[in-house]
Amino acid sequence: MLNRNQEKKLVRRAQKDPQAFARLYNFYFPKIYRFITWRVGHNGDTEDLVSDIFFKALKNLSKFHFQKGANFGSWLFRIARNRLIDYYKAGEKRKLVNLEDIPEIISKEILPQDRMERKELFQKLQKLIQTLPNVQKETLTLRFFAERRNKEIAEILGSSEKTVASNICRALRNLHKKYKNLQ
Amino acid sequence: MPTNNYNPDNENLLSQIEKMLSKKGRSLIYKNSLLGFCAQLITTKPRAKKEFGQKLFKKLQKEQFALSQKTSSTKEALFRIKQELSFKPWILKAVPLLASLLLLISLASSDNLKESWASLLNGQLKPSAKILQKDNALLESGSNLLEVAELKKQKNYKVLKEHNGFQLIEYILLDGSKMIVVESILF
Numbered sequence: 001m002l003n004r005n006q007e008k009k010l011v012r013r014a015q016k017d018p019q020a021f022a023r024l025y026n027f028y029f030p031k032i033y034r035f036i037t038w039r040v041g042h043n044g045d046t047e048d049l050v051s052d053i054f055f056k057a058l059k060n061l062s063k064f065h066f067q068k069g070a071n072f073g074s075w076l077f078r079i080a081r082n083r084l085i086d087y088y089k090a091g092e093k094r095k096l097v098n099l100e101d102i103p104e105i106i107s108k109e110i111l112p113q114d115r116m117e118r119k120e121l122f123q124k125l126q127k128l129i130q131t132l133p134n135v136q137k138e139t140l141t142l143r144f145f146a147e148r149r150n151k152e153i154a155e156i157l158g159s160s161e162k163t164v165a166s167n168i169c170r171a172l173r174n175l176h177k178k179y180k181n182l183q
Numbered sequence: 184m185p186t187n188n189y190n191p192d193n194e195n196l197l198s199q200i201e202k203m204l205s206k207k208g209r210s211l212i213y214k215n216s217l218l219g220f221c222a223q224l225i226t227t228k229p230r231a232k233k234e235f236g237q238k239l240f241k242k243l244q245k246e247q248f249a250l251s252q253k254t255s256s257t258k259e260a261l262f263r264i265k266q267e268l269s270f271k272p273w274i275l276k277a278v279p280l281l282a283s284l285l286l287l288i289s290l291a292s293s294d295n296l297k298e299s300w301a302s303l304l305n306g307q308l309k310p311s312a313k314i315l316q317k318d319n320a321l322l323e324s325g326s327n328l329l330e331v332a333e334l335k336k337q338k339n340y341k342v343l344k345e346h347n348g349f350q351l352i353e354y355i356l357l358d359g360s361k362m363i364v365v366e367s368i369l370f
Contacts, residue, residue, distance in 0.1 A: 015251070016251050018244050018247060018248075021243070021244070021247060022240070025240055025243065029231070029236055029239075029240075030230075030231070033229070033231045033236075034228060034229055037229040038229070043232075046231075047231075047235050047239075050231075050239070051239055051242070054239060054243055055242075055243065055246060058243055058246055058247060058250070059246075059250070062254075102229070103229040103230060103231065103232070104229070104230050104232075105227055105228065105229055105230070106226075106228045106229075106230050108226040108228075110222055110223055110226050111223070111226055111227060118227070121223075121227060122227050122229060125224065125227060143200070143204075144200075144204075144221075144224055144225055145228075147204060150197075165193060165197055166193060168197065168200070169192075169193040169196050169197065172196065172200075172217065172220075172221060173217070175220075175224075176216070176217050176220045179220060180216075
């Protein structure tokens with residue numbers, strides 16, 4: 001985990017120093033990847049979007065300034081969010097996704113042992129998330145899969161921390177209800 | 184619909200999520216169905232292919248190198264120009280002086296200006312040879328003298344400044360050239 005000062009130094013160095021950039025990349029890559037996968041569902045599309053996001057971030061790194069309360073993570077996720085908005089606007093989303101096109105799901109004791117079953121579970125949950133209202137969908141994916149704090153989510157979405165907190169609870173209850181109905 | 188109804192239930196749920204995300208109390212939560220569902224959601228982690236992550240990083244490094252080369256070459260060029268100029272400060276002073284000198288020479292060599300100066304010194308404005316050729320009407324009327332008063336009638340002038348009973352007037356002559364004259368308001 002990077003604290004604010006460490007991140008600040010890394011971002012400044014990352015404009016020239018590949019090692020500093022590598023640290024930022026290694027820290028944020030899995031989070032961005034998970035966030036996009038949960039929103040898109042298709043591995044190929046996710047890879048395209050993740051590449052676009054990192055290239056855009058790298059090109060604009062010199063323009064990034066630490067402001068009061070804002071950090072590099074929220075800036076990066078704002079880029080990711082905007083790229084997703086463009087993706088949906090352009091109607092690039094695939095309607096049917098084969099299990100083969102779904103990324104691997106890391107094995108955990110709570111999840112099914114079979115990798116295809118894990119993929120099925122992911123697909124089911126991902127589809128359910130897509131049915132949530134936009135704000136709930138965004139808040140939930142940022143909190144659970146991108147592992148952003150409520151304060152940061154509020155910065156990314158331009159809302160208050162209280163609204164973010166209540167949207168997370170609402171989204172979870174909503175999603176759980178839908179999931180139970182499916183069983 | 185209110186968006187910020189922050190009740191104790193929500194607070195409890197959020198603190199449980201916090202514990203789950205920080206990987207502290209995952210074993211406690213399976214009894215509760217909503218929290219169990221949360222745990223399932225959190226642990227369902229899609230993983231990127233290793234090759235993709237590595238390939239993307241290599242591409243980004245190339246891009247980073249290209250970007251740093253671009254910015255450093257621009258900086259170097261700017262630095263070189265700055266250094267050259269700092270070694271030759273006289274260039275900065277000489278350039279505007281030289282430009283003014285050239286302008287003066289070109290103005291002095293202008294035939295129209297010479298004639299205008301001559302007529303001004305004589306107290307009268309005489310039309311130049313070019314004007315005589317162009318303005319047939321003046322030639323026919325026999326009047327080859329164009330006085331300041333005549334120009335004033337045609338409103339071909341502009342008062343640029345007034346000071347202590349004097350006026351700085353810009354006349355536009357018939358051939359389109361301009362002349363600036365200092366006149367006394369009293370006369």
